Amino acid sequence: MIEKTQAITLRYAPSGNTSRVVTWLTPDHGRVSTLIKGALRPKSAFLGQYDLFYTCELLYYSRQRNDLHFAKECSPVKLRAALRHDWRACAAASYLTDLALRAGPARAPQRFLFHWLDNALDALPGTGAQLQSVVFWHELKLLNELGLAPRLTSCLQCHRDLAPGSAARFSHERGGLLCPACAQQDHRPASPIPPDALAILRRWQRAPALAEVQRTRCTPQQLVVLDRMLGEFMRYHLDLALTSRDLALGMIKR
Ligand SMILES: [Zn+2]
Structure with a gap:
């Protein structure tokens, strides 16, 4: 056929x-x-x-x-x-392409994944200092679509709302936030998440388009936190080694 x-x-x-x-x-x-x-x-x-x-x-x-x-x-x-003249964007494109290769099953409709990668490859060149943020936003979009979005508004255990600015811990194994009291009773690892990094993640998770990401000027410290959180989360929930992620982000940061 x-x-x-x-x-x-x-x-x-x-x-x-x-x-x-x-x-x-x-x-x-x-x-x-x-x-x-x-x-x-x-x-x-x-x-x-x-x-x-x-x-x-x-x-x-x-x-x-x-x-x-x-x-x-x-x-x-x-x-x-443009991807052939911008080596940082090319490194990011290699990673997102590898992610698309391994995140979806063969021989099944993958409309979302196709458009996700098509748009990502269009968006990467020329993003300059925002490139890491653009990669992180695409990771969040992919997790959303796969039904694996990190839960970032209330405690996963007691369901209490975690207002912006409140202390919270992030458990990649549980899939989101725990309030300090519940985190203490949980035997799985949960790291403190600075309120500013959490606010960025929440905003990007809701953002339908890249414009919101391009308006966000992240500090180097915020980028380190977002990189670690998303990396641990994706490794655990997608069950992938993601060596291409480490390579690409290492090159982008150089
Ligand atoms: Zn709680």
Whole structure:
């Protein structure tokens, strides 16, 4: 069966001497791998038609009993050349692409994930000093959509509202905040969260668009807290090692 779809290049690997296996993220079929026969031959019709971070129009023969399909045609819709000149944004794009690759199941509709990555790759170049914040906001959006959003308004144990400015502890294992009294009785680790960092997280979690994030000027200390909290939370709830996150954020901070 022939499928025609938009597809973002997630990764590629050699297959034999001249062919390649390309893994894509598509809205309706999730993660899809295609064999491109002769992809590296000088006259291949696929040369220059796809690369990492491209969004493409892809035509492929879908095989029902095999996870490797055959690419028939491909043409780029968005090349995102800016990512190739901005190495910090490129590091962030590599991380978010890796996250999309591993966060969603193969062969299932992934409309949200597709649009999330498509928008993220568009948004990353040119964000300058805000780049880390832009990455954190995308992490929050992804967690939201996966039903894993950290709960940031009331104590997970006694359900008491934690007003802005009140003392709270953040338990990544419990999935959100505990009031100091409940945190003391809980055997799982919970770290104090400074009120200013909590206020930022709450605001970003509600923010429907990036504009809110771009208006927030985080101090280096706030960024360290947000990085640690979100990192621990995602590692635990997505059950992923997230080495690409450490690498990317390490490069962005340099
Ligand atoms: Zn409590």
